Amino acid sequence: MSAPEVLFFVCGRERPPGKEACGSTHQSNILLKELRDVLKLRGLRIGVRATLSGCLGLCKNGPHALLTPSMEWFSGFSRKDIPALADRIEKEIHDKHTT
Numbered sequence: 001m002s003a004p005e006v007l008f009f010v011c012g013r014e015r016p017p018g019k020e021a022c023g024s025t026h027q028s029n030i031l032l033k034e035l036r037d038v039l040k041l042r043g044l045r046i047g048v049r050a051t052l053s054g055c056l057g058l059c060k061n062g063p064h065a066l067l068t069p070s071m072e073w074f075s076g077f078s079r080k081d082i083p084a085l086a087d088r089i090e091k092e093i094h095d096k097h098t099t
């Protein structure tokens, strides 16, 4: 198995009630699952990994995610943004194979 060429890190940090965090306040784990389902439906499973991470250091107004290798940040996304996130990841995979 080779290392993924494209990674999408979604902060899954949990904090106690009253303290903002991507996981506990913005349900990033549920959004990530929905994103993975869309990527799977599109057949985008090879060379890409969308995964939970620890705190990415932004914290407020989340959830936050980071796409590599472009190092593009995504913040404050919601369920309605999942197709656009999948589009962006698909483009990253395409770009990786054409550069």
Ligand code: FES
Pocket: 011, 012, 013, 020, 021, 022, 023, 054, 055, 056, 057, 058, 059, 060, 062, 063, 064
């Ligand atoms: S809690 Fe998500 S970036 Fe810090």
